[in-house]
Amino acid sequence: MIDAARDLLDNYWVLMPVKVLAVLAIFLTFPLVVGYMEHKVMAHMQARLGPMEAGRFHGVLQLVADGIKFVQKESIIPKAADKWVFALAPAVALIPAILVFGFIPYGPDLVPIRSDVGLFVTLALSSVSVIGVLMAAWSSANKYSLMGGIRAAAQLIAYELPLVLAAAAVAMQAGSADLAVIVERQGWWGYIVGPLVIGFFVYGTAALAELTRPPFDMPVADSELVFGHLTEYTGLRFAFFLLTEYAGIVSQSAIAATLFLGGWKGPFLDGPWWLAAKVLALSFVVIWARSTYPRLREDQLQSFAWLRLVPVSLALLLVVGFLKVYEVGI
Amino acid sequence: MPALKGVGLLKGLGVTLKTMTRPAATRQYPHVKPDLPARSRGVIALIEENCTVCMLCARECPDWCIYIDSHKEQVAPKEGGRARTRNLLDRFAIDFALCMYCGICVEVCPFDALHWSPEFEYAEHQIEKLTHEMDTLRTWAYSVPAPDPLEEGAIEPKEIESARKAREAVAAKAAAAAEQARAAAPPVPAPAAAATQPAAATTTGAAAGTATTTPTAAAPTPVAGDAAPAASAGAAGAGTTTAAARPADVEVEPGIDQATYDRLLAAGESDRTARAKAKAAYMRRAKAEARAAQAAGATEPAPAPAAPAEAAAPTQVPAGEGAPAAEPASVETPAAATAAPETAPPAPSAVGTPEGAEPAADARDPDARSPEGDPTASGTAAEVVAPGAAAAQADAEHLEIEVDQETYDRLIEAGEPERTARAKAKAAYARKLRAAQRDGGGAGS
Amino acid sequence: MNGQEVAFLILAVIGGLAGLLVVTSRNVVHAALYLVVALASVAGVYLLLAAPFVAFVQVIIYVGAIVVLILFGIMLTRAPVGRRVLDNTLRARVGAFVVGAGVFIMFTVFLGGAFGDERIENQGATATEALGESLFRNYVLPFEAVSVLLLAALIGAIVLARRD
């Protein structure tokens, strides 16, 4: 029976849909879980209860209800908007966010799409999402959106650099850009023990900024820009952007866990559950940061990236290189 | 100072994490009713019987949102003299869409016809429906909480005072009768005491024991059972003199009488009302106990008096206080019945009361009744002895209202909203109850 | 025609069209977005040539950084919100055409001269490791020279931008 299943799975045309379905399932569940977590964790951190009604038990179905609501909403395209770009922007943001999930090693031999440059694939895909944001910003024909877009562009350029440099430090340490290999070369404690812990913080901060999550949410700063590039979006398109955001949290958490925290490895019984636990823990930290820190000012944001994170990540690259060349184990 | 900055960031994280582990401040409103303070300004209730159509409220209302219509009526003179005219209320409505809840109308009404009720869930989809007419305003009256107990040492309200006087008169008569009986049969004092005071016999055996012997000795004061301390002090007269004295001031920690609370909740009272009443009950009892303890400490060391306060015959409590003169009255009148309902609510309603009907309501809701917070339940006595108009009204105001199920079902079926149906059903119930009382009262007297 | 060639054809057509639209489009932002498509199809060609590392770096650098920078520049300076067309003069158009045609002819001639009718055989996938080896072992000097060039450009830009 198991052998038969294995044989069946060896067939490419059987395996492919299975992989696609699995990735889609992950894509559709984890962001929702994180979204719900954000509702609840943030509420409790503010001494509130958060959603309590939908789904009877502590509002577990709140996001499903939200989804149903979004579907029913009218989809409005502003008159002055560039219709095609406006309509395409959510897709451009969403599709790379889905694809990222295909390259993450979920367990030993559980990599939907294995690539020996998996690290760069994920980075490349998340940088494509940015284009979607810029398209949305410009095509809305709205000053607030445009300003949000400008901020987003400036911020994403600034934080892309430390992000890639920190990831490169890991690739250097592991001697591979293949995410599966990177996980295999780590102990279950990951790279967090050693100089790469700095890389973890740099990567985490930069990823937070890439996701334009608070405290780096200048591009959507609701107190000054209404909702940045999302101002003119309604209904399903808006929901897609939200989904992209939560999928981004999950995928960045997964990449960070893979790069620095030992991925699917754990103290006992290695497997996808460890990755899931780490992803949820990191998502919690993302939400925690959101409910703790106020938004940075634009100039603070820029100077923090260029004057702090970039030099630190360059120095880290140097240190890791030296340790690697002179074979000082980490 | 980068190091310090970092510490601040961590501290911030600590604050949010700590908040997360603490219970939330959220109130689950529609599921959990808000815990409103007793004097909340929810809606204005009208007790139309009290209203004399003086128009003060309508004139003082800053929003001019009270509408009153009335007509004059000639009342035939009782005995001679000319006919009097009097105003009869035709319409009384408050437009809550305009009302700003300033409370001036409630303050200004000289006849206690307007009251604040804490009900607040009367939002409507149509603004005209926010104009509450007389019948709606009347239903709100059923949720008006009982007035706070009077302060210790406050002057009694008139009706209660007159009730007390009447009660004393009855007591004196009863005492005289007992005297005569005793005089007629001096050799058997014990049964006489038992006859006049069955309650006393049930309490402390020792007290009862002394009681049987003392009456003949201390003839002038008829209250044998209470005389135990007096007798041991050898000064029965002292007992009579202290009778008029006000109960000693006692301080009591606030608390809640669980039994009352549970019972009221079971009876369908709102949580807030039940709590308030339970608190009142607790305070009354606790004060009585404390007073009894004081008195006991002053006169004799016997620890007996504390127990009776909780027992079914609380008439003993003031006895321990050394206020015997007034007591016999409460022995004959169903004082026990008024105090007892805390444990067994509906049963004693019929206990030997001449006016039967009023105390029936009374027994169901003792807490709302005795505004002084005095366990001798002079309020009941007032009802029994002198059911004056004012007292009767006060009584109606505090009827324990239940929902008339029939009306309720009918209205719900007719598509009325739940709240309206409940209110109207309540009104229907109250009407029936009052009618029943009137009939019962008529039959009794 | 094998699968690879079909894929190449598709990518070439998409990339070519996108490139054409970049220069003919009457809206700068549209032009920048077509540039994204063109660059992405180039990345696809790299993938076909079994050089995934180069392909994804192309996406990170060009799509993720260069185009974003271009869009940033456009939005910051003259983003034509709504439908505003470019006001290119005829002279600018002719100049652009001359430069574009020149480059096109140059590449055609050079490539034709270098390879002629020779058919380039499919090569095995270049492991990223091998790429790194050759870049940092055999071609270190050009690599460093390029980085010095970039540094010079950077300093030059700062000198131009600073007013004091």
Ligand code: SF4
């Ligand atoms: S509360 Fe004030 S505004 Fe409302 S009816 Fe009374 S007097 Fe008028």
Ligand code: SF4
């Ligand atoms: S002030 Fe009181 S008595 Fe006078 S009309 Fe108003 S409600 Fe009636």
